[in-house]
Amino acid sequence: MTESGVDNLSAMEPVAVRLHAPSPDSFPVPFPVIALVASAGGVEALVRVLAPLPVDLPAVVLVALHQDPNRASQLAEILRRGTRLRVDVAADQMLMEPGHVLVVPPARHLLVTSEARIGLIPTGALPPARPSADLMLSTLAVTCGTRALAVILTGMGHDGQAGVHAIAHCGGTVLAQDVASSAFSAMPAAAAMTGRVHKVLSLDAIPEAILKHVS
Template identity: 65%
Template sequence: MTGPEESAIGPLGGDGFAVSFPVVALIASAGGVDALSRVLASLPAGLAAAVLIALHQDPANPTGRLTAILARRSVLPVRRAADGDLLRPGQVLVIPPGQHLLVTSQSRIGLIEAGALPPSRPSADLLLASLAVTCGPRALAVVLTGMGHDGQAGVRAVAHCGGTVIAQDQATSKFFSMPSAAIDTHQVDQILALDEIAGAIVAHAGTAT
């Protein structure tokens, strides 16, 4: 029989959320390759948080292209996410084109086929909603440059579960639609210039334990 702090899959954290370390979700669309590269380039080795990358991509794109670009810019290990991967602090996982990523209660990820129709691929809303309910206050959603409003519902989920939300500011965004949609929720904790975001991630990783 499990006790009050356990579930069928193992022990929960003291606050009831399954993932016991910080997890950062960087989401972007148009203009996102440069923005993601600049953020990752400023993150230190040994970052005390797992990092998930969601960039809207054509499913026909080669799956390793984005991963290779980001890996060249980061001192952290960067690799393509695979179904069932265990989340680990100090590791960057890139969601493949044509798939959505969910964070599970076992501190693992699940990949599901996106199909030919919307939502955006990969879906920031699906990622952030699952991150919210598994990480709670240890979740950090970072909404970078992009078109559309993907991530808006996910931002609300992260905030609802006690997590933190950062949006890129208009001056440094190539496309401000996605950050603006996040800001319109009134759930964004900080609006930062692109080159300030890495420092905020490091600060979150050091305090959200």
Template identity: 60%
Template sequence: MPTTDRYPLQFPVVALVTSAGGLEALTEVLAPLPAGLAAAVLVSQHSSPEHPSRLAAILDQRTALPVRDARNNDPLVTGTVLIAPPARHLLVTSQARLGLIDTGALPPARPSADLLLATLAVTCGPRALAVVLTGRGSDAQAGIRAVSHCGGTVYAQDATTSAHYGMPGAAIDTTLVDQILALPDIAPAILAHVENHQPPP
């Protein structure tokens, strides 16, 4: 297991990745999280690059955490939710900042959960938590392999509470998911992860 302090990000980062049915799932996960959460939260939901997204504005009304679209070169900060904007892949850079790159044409899925999770894995190591929520397709499989390889943690939504089981099911098929959780159980599990992965005093 890699040691935590070799990684540039010294606080937990939670990446919520989803596709179809994601708004309801994201609402249920984010609503119970407290203001001042001692972790950064990143959200990537597949969306059309041709239309503006109101995801950040909607979620900002449904959680105590501030929510906004990510901007290129944003620093990662605790207690804030940053959303991947349409037509841009969201990356975590070696300077522990966010990078946005154009998605180009399909495939791959966009924004790509795989790209987000793989870059998060190599900058956050054991403090990375990938949460695969409802969605079609298999995006996130490669990303969770990277998270697991770097000592991070992976949760997946269960079949019963997923509107679409493609993404969670594909994640579970890797056999690298640490916990398979019903949707109402994900927020408490995130809080436990954050509590257990704080930097040393």
């Protein structure tokens, strides 16, 4: 199912234009970080992306799914049942470690700090989207640089557009899910419209792309 008025992403595979080629050593986080961003239809998409990844994945995975800030979330438990990776709810000041999946809790925005730690701040009562993909990706961009991989999955709205620009500007890589495999295609389409998405892929092709990035 796709949303009306959204162009087919299969014809849109823009390549990010980089004004410079920053050195990986110029960014403080010393290992790859993969950010999976989703909204409507995202639980199934997240399970399918994480399931094929190996237990010794040499990267951290951050998961941001738009959620009701006033309801308890079972997302970490759902993902834990479908992956070999260790899955936990992110906590403030938690140290990021490869092979670990960290899920943003409801009512919090996630920041990536220069000490490779998690920062959590309250979302407040009003939008932006909660948690904000733009905020998470922007802090990831300036701390991880070329090691960062942003993956924009199914969802409504346009959260992630500014973050995609930040990731590409700092030398990172951006992937977007295609229309055919998206339950809701507005969010990945909005990412592709930035001209900063490196590849538009089917959902089942994304895990292989993640493995190529971290290798």
